[in-house]
Structures are given as structure tokens and as C-alpha cells.
Amino acid sequence: MNTKLLGLSTLLVMSSIACKSTQPPSGPTTFGDDLAFLQKHADTIVLSDAKGEAQVAIVPAFQARVMTSTSGGASGLSHGYLHRERIASKTPTPHINVFGGEDRFWIGPEGGQFSVFFAPGARFELADWHTPAPIDSEAFDVVETAADHAIFRKRMGLTNWSGTTFDLEVTREVRLRDPSQVLATMRVELPAGVRGVAFESLNSVVNLGKTAWKKDTGLLSIWILGMFPASPAATVVVPFQTGTESIRGPIVNDEYFGKIPADRLRVKHDEGLLLFRADARHRSKLGVGPKRAHDVLGSWDAKSGVLTIVQYSLPKPPGEYVNSLWKHQDDPYGGDVVNSYNDGPSTPGRAGFGNFYELETSSPALALRPGERANHAHRTLHLSGDQAGLERIAKSVLGVHLGELASVAKP
Numbered sequence: 495m496n497t498k499l500l501g502l503s504t505l506l507v508m509s510s511i512a513c514k515s516t517q518p519p520s521g522p523t524t525f526g527d528d529l530a531f532l533q534k535h536a537d538t539i540v541l542s543d544a545k546g547e548a549q550v551a552i553v554p555a556f557q558a559r560v561m562t563s564t565s566g567g568a569s570g571l572s573h574g575y576l577h578r579e580r581i582a583s584k585t586p587t588p589h590i591n592v593f594g595g596e597d598r599f600w601i602g603p604e605g606g607q608f609s610v611f612f613a614p615g616a617r618f619e620l621a622d623w624h625t626p627a628p629i630d631s632e633a634f635d636v637v638e639t640a641a642d643h644a645i646f647r648k649r650m651g652l653t654n655w656s657g658t659t660f661d662l663e664v665t666r667e668v669r670l671r672d673p674s675q676v677l678a679t680m681r682v683e684l685p686a687g688v689r690g691v692a693f694e695s696l697n698s699v700v701n702l703g704k705t706a707w708k709k710d711t712g713l714l715s716i717w718i719l720g721m722f723p724a725s726p727a728a729t730v731v732v733p734f735q736t737g738t739e740s741i742r743g744p745i746v747n748d749e750y751f752g753k754i755p756a757d758r759l760r761v762k763h764d765e766g767l768l769l770f771r772a773d774a775r776h777r778s779k780l781g782v783g784p785k786r787a788h789d790v791l792g793s794w795d796a797k798s799g800v801l802t803i804v805q806y807s808l809p810k811p812p813g814e815y816v817n818s819l820w821k822h823q824d825d826p827y828g829g830d831v832v833n834s835y836n837d838g839p840s841t842p843g844r845a846g847f848g849n850f851y852e853l854e855t856s857s858p859a860l861a862l863r864p865g866e867r868a869n870h871a872h873r874t875l876h877l878s879g880d881q882a883g884l885e886r887i888a889k890s891v892l893g894v895h896l897g898e899l900a901s902v903a904k905p
Contacts, residue, residue: 608712685883781830
């Protein structure tokens with residue numbers, strides 16, 4: 495077992511023990527098609543702007559995750575990845591139910607002596623790895639719904655590998671946002687000819703127990719992961735803070751599934767950019783630590799013409815982050831803030847788990863007193879339309895030209 499596996503990506507070796515891979519319908523899917531499929535299998539909440547163009551689909555039974563979104567109404571492009579076979583199946587899998595979705599709630603850490611994915615004393619091996627039911631197979635309660643937002647809540651109990659128990663309540667609000675207002679927070683105007691959909695999840699955790707959560711017995715974190723359809727023309731961009739390794743630490747952690755080949759990960763030291771191919775043809779994952787991370791990352795699919803931006807709450811100073819490596823750790827709070835995963839074959843000749851890539855963000859480790867609350871915001875913005883306008887946004891927000899992103903991919 496590779497002890498460097500981390501995130502949802504860890505379980506993507508599950509092609510050998512879970513359901514077989516199912517590709518989405520050939521070619522891009524529309525929001526209307528994906529929504530009809532979701533409504534056939536689960537109650538689905540749809541948020542919409544006044545024109546019915548920007549829409550977001552949420553499934554409470556799937557832990558209130560945002561499954562997909564669009565800026566063009568029913569006939570518009572669907573932005574989220576759906577694992578249709580898993581959604582349609584009535585038989586749960588023993589380790590995880592991978593439904594897909596472009597914003598889902600998880601709890602970290604995944605590995606190590608403070609993991610909540612391994613029972614006390616279990617081996618750090620795939621056979622003993624189980625996603626906790628409250629964040630995998632149990633529904634979140636619907637608290638409130640409106641045209642532009644919905645609120646969900648879930649009380650849960652978790653036990654980590656070291657035997658520490660946690661009683662907590664999760665509140666999750668998903669809110670549709672105006673793309674121009676989101677860009678304004680980044681000091682960028684929405685150009686004429688560019689349209690988009692923006693939404694955010696506001697996630698909070700409250701310690702319901704009678705004792706404080708302490709570092710020496712294990713802390714939790716809020717972990718938000720988004721799955722998006724991969725493309726031969728898609729590239730992820732992760733800006734990072736420049737500076738010497740002695741001050742800021744390593745630029746990138748790219749050892750989760752073995753070192754990422756140079757033709758798939760371009761490190762631009764002077765510009766502070768990681769450019770990562772998102773074609774679902776080579777299983778790999780990267781992470782950036784708290785002394786390097788910015789509060790934004792994104793991707794560009796030159797084929798569909800969609801620029802995706804993820805912005806999240808990054809405290810200053812950033813604090814410590816849980817470490818999810820599958821082993822007993824020397825540094826359990828030396829984890830990553832942001833991650834990106836690209837699916838692909840686990841071994842030569844074996845198909846990948848699905849045609850997707852991921853953008854992920856985490857909160858710091860949560861040392862909460864009884865009754866104390868912590869929050870983590872994760873914002874997703876999809877933009878399309880006039881290429882010159884998209885170019886200005888990419889350069890201003892992510893610090894990169896679209897042509898440079900396209901050069902990393904190999905359509």
C-alpha cells in the first residue's frame with residue numbers, strides 16, 4: 495500500500511473493490527439532462543436566479559452536496575461530474591459511495607493516528623479504510639430553502655484511530671451568488687460578453703461534547719472537495735507564494751501517487767504557479783501547504799471554453815492543517831491547504847475510476863472548546879463567453895494567460 499495516498503483520491507484505487515467505472519453520456523451534458531437524472535433517483539433542490547439561467551442542483555441525501563450547476567438554464571452546459579452508476583445503484587459500497595458533485599462536505603484527517611476513516615488500531619490499508627457514514631451514506635436534514643439558498647444540518651459522532659470521540663453538529667448553507675459581485679471581491683469586473691454561475695458553501699462545525707478538542711488526542715478539519723468533468727484540453731492552475739524553501743517549505747507535495755511527470759506538472763517558480771493537466775489519463779495528486787497557499791485556484795478547459803475559479807477562506811496567519819497520509823505520522827499537523835487530483839489508470843491496462851478531476855480546500859485543524867464553532871467558506875465560479883474577457887479575468891485572478899494553460903494540456 496502506498497502510504498502517501500490522500501483525499502477522495504485515495505479511494506480511487508477502488509476500481510478493484512467497488513463498482514466499475516461508468517462514463518457519462520458521450521460529449522458534454524446539459525444541466526437539464528443531469529437534473530432529470532438526479533430527480534429520477536433522489537430529491538433534488540434547485541437554486542436559481544430570477545432569469546432561470548444560473549442554477550445549482552443540491553441533493554440532501556448525498557450530504558447536501560452541490561451536484562452540478564449551469565449559467566445557461568436547462569440547455570446550458572452542466573459543470574459538475576456525476577457518477578451515474580453509483581447514483582442509480584441501490585446497493586451501498588463498503589468503503590465509500592462516490593456520487594460525484596462539485597462541492598461536497600468531508601471531515602479530515604483521512605489517515606494517521608488521528609484519522610476518522612480508520613477504526614481504532616486498524617491497519618492503514620485499503621481493506622480497513624471506511625468513509626464515516628455521516629459524510630458518505632447518511633442524508634443531511636433540510637433546515638431552510640429559498641430561491642437562492644438552502645440550509646442543511648447534521649449531528650454526528652466520530653471516533654478517531656487513537657480512540658478519541660467527537661460529538662459535533664455540522665451546518666451547511668449553499669448560496670447562489672452574483673458572478674459580478676464575486677469577481678468584485680477579487681477586484682475584477684465582469685466583462686461584457688462573459689456570463690457565469692457562482693455559488694458558495696458556508697460550512698460550520700460545533701463541538702457538542704463536554705471536553706475540548708486537543709492536539710495531542712486529535713483535531714478535525716472541514717474539507718470541501720469538488721469533482722469536475724475532465725478533458726484533454728483542461729488544465730488546473732494553483733498559484734503559490736514564492737520564497738525560499740527554508741522559509742516557506744516545499745512548493746508542492748506531488749508524491750501522493752508517485753511523483754507527477756514533468757510533462758503533467760509545470761512549476762513556474764518566478765510566477766508562483768503550478769500548472770497541472772486535468773485529463774483523467776494519469777492518476778496523480780498535488781497539494782500546497784499553508785506557507786505557500788493563496789486563497790484561490792482554478793482551471794481552464796479550452797475545449798468547452800469554461801474558466802473555473804475556486805476561492806476559499808484562508809485565515810491569516812493560516813494556522814496548522816491536519817495531515818492525512820496513511821501511516822502513523824511524525825507531524826500530524828503538517829498537512830496541505832489546497833489539493834488537486836487528476837483521475838486515471840491505477841495500473842497499466844486498467845481503466846480509471848471516472849472522467850474527472852478535483853479541486854479541494856480545507857480549514858485549519860479545529861481546536862474547539864465545548865460549544866465553540868468554526869467556519870470554512872468554499873466558493874465556485876464558472877465563466878464562459880468572450881475569450882478576451884476570460885483572458886483578463888484569468889490574468890487578474892490566477893496570474894496566468896489562457897494560452898499558457900492550454901499549452902500544458904494536449905488536446
